[in-house]
Amino acid sequence: MAEIGQWNTLVALEESDRGLLLDGGEHGKILAPSRYLPEDAEPGEEFKVFVYPDSEDRLIATTEQPLAQVGEFACLEVLSVHPRAGAFLDWGLAKDLLLPYAEQLGPVRAGQRVVVAVALDERSNRVIATMRTHRHLDRSRPDYHEKQAVDLLIAERTPLGFNAIVNQRHMGLLYHTDLAAPLQIGESMEGYVRAVRPDGKIDLGLDRTGYGRVKTLGDDILEALRNGGGYLAMGDKSPPEEIRQVFGTSKKAFKQALGALYKQRRIRFEGTGIRLEDGAMGSPAPGS
Structure with a gap:
Protein backbone atom coordinates (compact mmCIF):
# COMPACT_ATOMS: atom_id res chain seq x y z
CA MET A 1 0.00 0.00 0.00
CA ALA A 2 1.21 3.49 -0.80
CA GLU A 3 2.39 5.54 2.19
CA ILE A 4 1.09 9.11 2.11
CA GLY A 5 3.76 11.78 2.50
CA GLN A 6 6.59 9.36 1.76
CA TRP A 7 8.55 7.91 -1.11
CA ASN A 8 7.05 4.75 -2.62
CA THR A 9 7.88 2.34 -5.40
CA LEU A 10 4.61 1.75 -7.26
CA VAL A 11 3.62 -0.20 -10.36
CA ALA A 12 1.83 1.55 -13.22
CA LEU A 13 -1.51 -0.14 -13.91
CA GLU A 14 -2.86 1.76 -16.90
CA GLU A 15 -2.60 4.87 -18.97
CA SER A 16 -4.67 7.99 -18.44
CA ASP A 17 -5.14 11.06 -20.57
CA ARG A 18 -3.10 12.91 -17.89
CA GLY A 19 -0.38 10.33 -17.28
CA LEU A 20 -0.23 6.89 -15.66
CA LEU A 21 -2.40 5.42 -12.91
CA LEU A 22 -0.30 3.69 -10.26
CA ASP A 23 -1.29 0.92 -7.89
CA GLY A 24 -1.83 2.58 -4.51
CA GLY A 25 -3.20 -0.52 -2.79
CA GLU A 26 -5.97 0.42 -0.36
CA HIS A 27 -5.73 4.01 -1.64
CA GLY A 28 -6.78 2.87 -5.10
CA LYS A 29 -5.29 4.21 -8.31
CA ILE A 30 -2.96 7.19 -7.92
CA LEU A 31 -2.27 9.52 -10.82
CA ALA A 32 1.31 10.20 -11.82
CA PRO A 33 1.04 13.18 -14.22
CA SER A 34 2.93 12.90 -17.50
CA ARG A 35 5.18 15.86 -16.66
CA TYR A 36 6.78 13.80 -13.88
CA LEU A 37 7.39 10.68 -15.99
CA PRO A 38 9.81 9.67 -18.77
CA GLU A 39 8.37 10.01 -22.26
CA ASP A 40 8.49 6.24 -22.82
CA ALA A 41 6.86 5.35 -19.49
CA GLU A 42 4.20 2.64 -19.82
CA PRO A 43 2.01 0.30 -17.72
CA GLY A 44 3.79 -2.55 -15.97
CA GLU A 45 6.82 -0.44 -14.98
CA GLU A 46 7.76 0.51 -11.43
CA PHE A 47 8.32 4.12 -10.47
CA LYS A 48 9.80 5.71 -7.35
CA VAL A 49 7.37 8.50 -6.52
CA PHE A 50 6.40 10.76 -3.64
CA VAL A 51 2.70 10.47 -2.79
CA TYR A 52 0.74 13.36 -1.28
CA PRO A 53 -2.68 15.04 -1.64
CA ASP A 54 -2.97 17.74 -4.29
CA SER A 55 -4.83 21.05 -3.90
CA GLU A 56 -8.15 19.17 -4.23
CA ASP A 57 -7.09 16.50 -1.68
CA ARG A 58 -6.67 13.85 -4.37
CA LEU A 59 -3.59 11.67 -4.01
CA ILE A 60 -0.96 12.40 -6.62
CA ALA A 61 2.42 10.80 -7.35
CA THR A 62 5.36 13.03 -8.20
CA THR A 63 9.07 12.60 -8.84
CA GLU A 64 9.73 16.09 -7.45
CA GLN A 65 11.99 16.09 -4.40
CA PRO A 66 10.40 17.38 -1.17
CA LEU A 67 12.65 18.95 1.44
CA ALA A 68 11.31 16.49 4.00
CA GLN A 69 8.84 13.62 4.18
CA VAL A 70 6.51 12.41 6.90
CA GLY A 71 8.53 11.49 9.98
CA GLU A 72 11.36 13.92 9.23
CA HIS A 136 7.54 13.36 16.94
CA LEU A 137 10.90 12.39 18.40
CA ASP A 138 11.99 8.78 18.83
CA ARG A 139 11.20 7.87 22.45
CA SER A 140 13.47 4.81 22.52
CA ARG A 141 16.73 5.06 24.44
CA PRO A 142 19.50 6.54 22.26
CA ASP A 143 22.14 3.99 21.26
CA TYR A 144 24.92 6.45 20.36
CA HIS A 145 28.47 6.09 21.66
CA GLU A 146 30.90 8.74 22.89
CA LYS A 147 32.57 10.75 20.09
CA GLN A 148 30.16 9.38 17.47
CA ALA A 149 29.67 11.78 14.56
CA VAL A 150 26.01 12.73 14.09
CA ASP A 151 23.93 15.06 11.93
CA LEU A 152 22.41 17.97 13.82
CA LEU A 153 19.53 20.33 13.10
CA ILE A 154 19.54 23.28 15.51
CA ALA A 155 15.97 23.40 16.80
CA GLU A 156 15.68 25.93 19.64
CA ARG A 157 17.59 28.03 22.13
CA THR A 158 17.34 27.22 25.84
CA PRO A 159 18.86 28.77 28.99
CA LEU A 160 21.60 26.10 28.89
CA GLY A 161 22.36 26.16 25.19
CA PHE A 162 20.79 24.95 21.95
CA ASN A 163 18.60 21.90 21.49
CA ALA A 164 19.48 20.01 18.33
CA ILE A 165 17.69 17.17 16.58
CA VAL A 166 20.14 14.27 16.29
CA ASN A 167 20.07 12.07 13.16
CA GLN A 168 16.38 12.91 12.61
CA ARG A 169 15.52 10.87 15.72
CA HIS A 170 16.41 12.30 19.12
CA MET A 171 16.98 15.64 20.82
CA GLY A 172 20.35 16.62 22.29
CA LEU A 173 21.91 19.70 23.87
CA LEU A 174 24.84 21.90 22.84
CA TYR A 175 25.92 23.95 25.86
CA HIS A 176 26.51 27.71 25.59
CA THR A 177 29.83 27.26 27.41
CA ASP A 178 31.13 25.03 24.59
CA LEU A 179 30.23 27.38 21.75
CA ALA A 180 32.39 30.12 20.29
CA ALA A 181 29.34 32.04 19.12
CA PRO A 182 25.54 31.65 19.10
CA LEU A 183 24.10 29.27 16.53
CA GLN A 184 21.28 29.98 14.09
CA ILE A 185 17.99 28.16 14.52
CA GLY A 186 17.56 25.87 11.52
CA GLU A 187 21.29 25.39 10.88
CA SER A 188 22.36 21.90 9.85
CA MET A 189 25.83 20.71 10.81
CA GLU A 190 27.90 17.78 11.93
CA GLY A 191 28.41 17.29 15.64
CA TYR A 192 29.61 14.70 18.11
CA VAL A 193 28.06 12.82 20.99
CA ARG A 194 29.78 13.60 24.27
CA ALA A 195 27.63 11.46 26.49
CA VAL A 196 24.29 9.70 26.76
CA ARG A 197 23.06 10.15 30.31
CA PRO A 198 21.26 7.46 32.32
CA ASP A 199 17.98 9.31 31.74
CA GLY A 200 18.57 9.17 27.96
CA LYS A 201 19.48 12.85 27.51
CA ILE A 202 22.26 13.50 25.00
CA ASP A 203 25.14 15.93 25.52
CA LEU A 204 26.61 17.18 22.24
CA GLY A 205 29.68 19.01 21.01
CA LEU A 206 30.88 20.51 17.74
CA ASP A 207 34.33 18.92 18.01
CA ARG A 208 35.68 15.65 19.31
CA THR A 209 36.52 15.81 23.00
CA GLY A 210 38.38 13.66 25.46
CA TYR A 211 42.05 12.91 25.97
CA GLY A 212 42.75 12.15 22.31
CA ARG A 213 41.36 15.56 21.30
CA VAL A 214 43.33 17.34 24.04
CA LYS A 215 46.61 15.77 22.90
CA THR A 216 46.07 16.94 19.33
CA LEU A 217 45.07 20.42 20.44
CA GLY A 218 48.07 20.47 22.82
CA ASP A 219 50.36 19.90 19.86
CA ASP A 220 48.71 22.82 18.05
CA ILE A 221 49.23 25.08 21.06
CA LEU A 222 52.88 24.06 21.42
CA GLU A 223 53.45 24.73 17.72
CA ALA A 224 51.89 28.20 18.05
CA LEU A 225 54.15 28.89 21.04
CA ARG A 226 57.28 27.84 19.15
CA ASN A 227 56.28 29.94 16.15
CA GLY A 228 55.79 32.91 18.49
CA GLY A 229 59.20 32.62 20.12
CA GLY A 230 57.86 30.84 23.18
CA TYR A 231 54.95 33.16 24.05
CA LEU A 232 51.30 33.18 23.00
CA ALA A 233 49.06 36.14 23.88
CA MET A 234 46.12 33.82 24.56
CA GLY A 235 45.07 32.00 27.69
CA ASP A 236 42.15 30.68 29.69
CA LYS A 237 40.61 34.17 29.78
CA SER A 238 40.65 34.62 26.00
CA PRO A 239 37.23 35.11 24.37
CA PRO A 240 35.64 32.02 22.75
CA GLU A 241 35.52 33.75 19.36
CA GLU A 242 39.29 34.26 19.29
CA ILE A 243 39.93 30.67 20.35
CA ARG A 244 37.61 29.34 17.66
CA GLN A 245 39.26 31.54 15.01
CA VAL A 246 42.84 30.57 15.91
CA PHE A 247 42.47 26.90 16.90
CA GLY A 248 39.07 25.92 15.50
CA THR A 249 37.81 24.58 18.81
CA SER A 250 35.67 25.51 21.80
CA LYS A 251 36.91 27.43 24.82
CA LYS A 252 36.23 24.39 27.01
CA ALA A 253 38.48 22.13 24.90
CA PHE A 254 41.15 24.88 24.78
CA LYS A 255 41.15 25.20 28.57
CA GLN A 256 41.37 21.40 28.91
CA ALA A 257 44.42 21.41 26.64
CA LEU A 258 46.06 24.23 28.61
CA GLY A 259 45.42 22.33 31.83
CA ALA A 260 47.02 19.18 30.45
CA LEU A 261 50.10 21.10 29.20
CA TYR A 262 50.41 22.90 32.54
CA LYS A 263 50.29 19.62 34.48
CA GLN A 264 52.97 18.25 32.13
CA ARG A 265 55.05 21.36 32.98
CA ARG A 266 55.18 22.29 29.30
CA ILE A 267 53.73 25.79 29.79
CA ARG A 268 53.19 28.42 32.45
CA PHE A 269 50.63 31.17 32.64
CA GLU A 270 52.06 34.65 32.24
CA GLY A 271 49.83 37.72 32.30
CA THR A 272 46.97 37.20 29.89
CA GLY A 273 48.91 34.64 27.86
CA ILE A 274 51.02 31.51 28.18
CA ARG A 275 54.77 30.90 27.90
CA LEU A 276 56.62 27.76 26.90
CA GLU A 277 58.66 26.33 29.76
CA ASP A 278 62.39 25.97 29.30
CA GLY A 279 63.22 22.66 27.64
CA ALA A 280 59.84 22.34 25.91
CA MET A 281 60.82 24.36 22.84
CA GLY A 282 61.78 21.41 20.68
CA SER A 283 59.85 18.43 22.06
CA PRO A 284 56.35 17.25 21.13
CA ALA A 285 53.53 16.90 23.60
CA PRO A 286 53.64 13.52 25.37
CA GLY A 287 51.55 10.83 23.69
CA SER A 288 51.52 12.56 20.27
Missing part, protein backbone atom coordinates in the same frame (compact mmCIF):
# COMPACT_ATOMS: atom_id res chain seq x y z
CA PHE A 73 12.36 17.35 10.56
CA ALA A 74 13.39 20.36 8.49
CA CYS A 75 13.79 24.13 8.56
CA LEU A 76 11.31 25.55 6.04
CA GLU A 77 10.46 29.04 4.85
CA VAL A 78 7.05 30.59 5.47
CA LEU A 79 5.60 31.71 2.13
CA SER A 80 2.31 33.18 3.30
CA VAL A 81 -0.10 33.29 6.23
CA HIS A 82 -3.80 32.60 5.82
CA PRO A 83 -6.13 34.30 8.35
CA ARG A 84 -8.03 31.07 9.08
CA ALA A 85 -6.00 28.06 7.93
CA GLY A 86 -2.49 28.89 9.13
CA ALA A 87 0.86 29.38 7.43
CA PHE A 88 2.00 27.84 4.17
CA LEU A 89 5.58 26.61 3.91
CA ASP A 90 7.87 25.95 0.96
CA TRP A 91 8.81 22.26 1.04
CA GLY A 92 9.87 21.95 -2.59
CA LEU A 93 6.60 20.72 -4.11
CA ALA A 94 3.91 22.35 -6.22
CA LYS A 95 1.44 22.37 -3.31
CA ASP A 96 2.73 24.28 -0.29
CA LEU A 97 2.81 22.62 3.13
CA LEU A 98 0.25 23.80 5.69
CA LEU A 99 1.36 24.72 9.20
CA PRO A 100 -2.01 24.97 11.03
CA TYR A 101 -2.44 27.56 13.77
CA ALA A 102 -2.92 24.73 16.29
CA GLU A 103 0.56 23.42 15.43
CA GLN A 104 2.34 26.78 15.85
CA LEU A 105 4.20 27.75 19.02
CA GLY A 106 3.69 31.44 18.29
CA PRO A 107 2.88 33.80 15.42
CA VAL A 108 4.93 33.32 12.24
CA ARG A 109 5.38 35.65 9.31
CA ALA A 110 6.20 35.40 5.61
CA GLY A 111 9.92 35.05 5.02
CA GLN A 112 10.55 33.50 8.42
CA ARG A 113 12.25 30.08 8.62
CA VAL A 114 10.83 27.62 11.13
CA VAL A 115 11.92 24.19 12.33
CA VAL A 116 9.07 21.72 11.93
CA ALA A 117 8.23 18.05 11.84
CA VAL A 118 6.37 16.81 8.77
CA ALA A 119 3.43 14.70 9.89
CA LEU A 120 0.32 12.98 8.59
CA ASP A 121 -2.99 14.20 9.99
CA GLU A 122 -4.70 10.82 10.29
CA ARG A 123 -8.17 12.38 10.46
CA SER A 124 -7.88 14.05 7.07
CA ASN A 125 -4.97 12.10 5.50
CA ARG A 126 -3.35 15.47 4.82
CA VAL A 127 0.37 16.08 5.18
CA ILE A 128 0.97 18.98 7.56
CA ALA A 129 3.82 20.67 9.40
CA THR A 130 4.04 21.10 13.16
CA MET A 131 6.34 23.19 15.33
CA ARG A 132 5.61 20.80 18.20
CA THR A 133 8.63 18.73 17.25
CA HIS A 134 9.01 17.00 20.64
CA ARG A 135 5.87 14.97 19.95
